[in-house]
Amino acid sequence: MALFSLSPTVLRTLGCFMIAVAMSSCAGRQKKHKLTGETQYIDGTRSAAPRYALQQVDVESWWKGDGVAGAPKVVISLGEQKAYFYKGSEVVGVSSVSTGEENHPTPTGSYRIQQKSPAHRSSQYGDYVDASGNVVAENIESGVDPRPPGSKYRGASMPYFMRFNRGIGMHAGFLPGYPASHGCVRMPDHMAQTFYRNVSIGTPVVVKY
Known part of the structure; x- marks a missing residue:
């Protein structure tokens, strides 16, 4: 019809x-x-996250190493964006991570924990702030980006820092779901704390693809 x-x-x-x-x-x-404008963080804080960025929801990290005997070792997989914590031959924990981006890759190799610092700040990357602590210029590289008059450098916060290769280490930080750091290995806050408690100076760290 x-x-x-x-x-x-x-x-x-x-x-x-x-x-x-x-x-x-x-x-x-x-x-x-739809973009809601809300920012999601694994540890519930905003301090370590780039402005306007979304953080990956962590559903893969876990820990069952309390009370387990065996020598500790950390194996970081760049391809999987995960860090595996061993005690002896047993995997007792896994953490989601964000490693170095293309221009600042996390180097592969075998290392050992050289330093532990619970409230570490970067000596190279951070912000320029005024006398009151207000950010004047953010995400700068010290000694490279010009410093505005009257401002001072404040290094980026790197809580629970576990140095294993020069300026590179594991620490709590922002995880967008892909490699995004300047070489360090970022972890969710609760996993960085757990790894921090269970490593010692000299603990082996292996970084592989």
């Missing part, structure tokens, strides 16, 4: 149906791509 021959009632019903379908389709697309 031709469309123009349908009764007015049928045409009105058909029109309402088509409008409803179109509206529901648009709503679905909007919902799928």
Whole structure:
């Protein structure tokens, strides 16, 4: 039957149906791509995260090493973006990580923990702040980016820092779900604390692809 021959009632019903379908389709697309403006953090803080960035929700980290005997060792997989904690030959913990991005890769190799610092700050990357501590210029490299007059350098916070290769170490930080650091190995806050408690100076650290 031709469309123009349908009764007015049928045409009105058909029109309402088509409008409803179109509206529901648009709503679905909007919902799928909607940006809420909220920022998600594994440890519930904002201090270590770039502005406007979204942090990966951590559903893969776990720990069952309390009371387990055996020599500790950490194996960091760049490909998996995970750190494995061993006691003896047993894996007793796994942490999601964010390692060095393309221009600042985390070097592979075998190392040992050289330093532990619970409230460490970077000597190279951070912000320029004024006398009141307000940020004047953020995400700068000390000695490279010009310092605004009257400001001073404040290193980026790197809680529970576990140095294993020069300026590189494991610490609590922002995890976007991909390599994004300047070479360090960022962990969720609760996993950085756990690893920190269970490593000692000299604990082996292996970084591999």
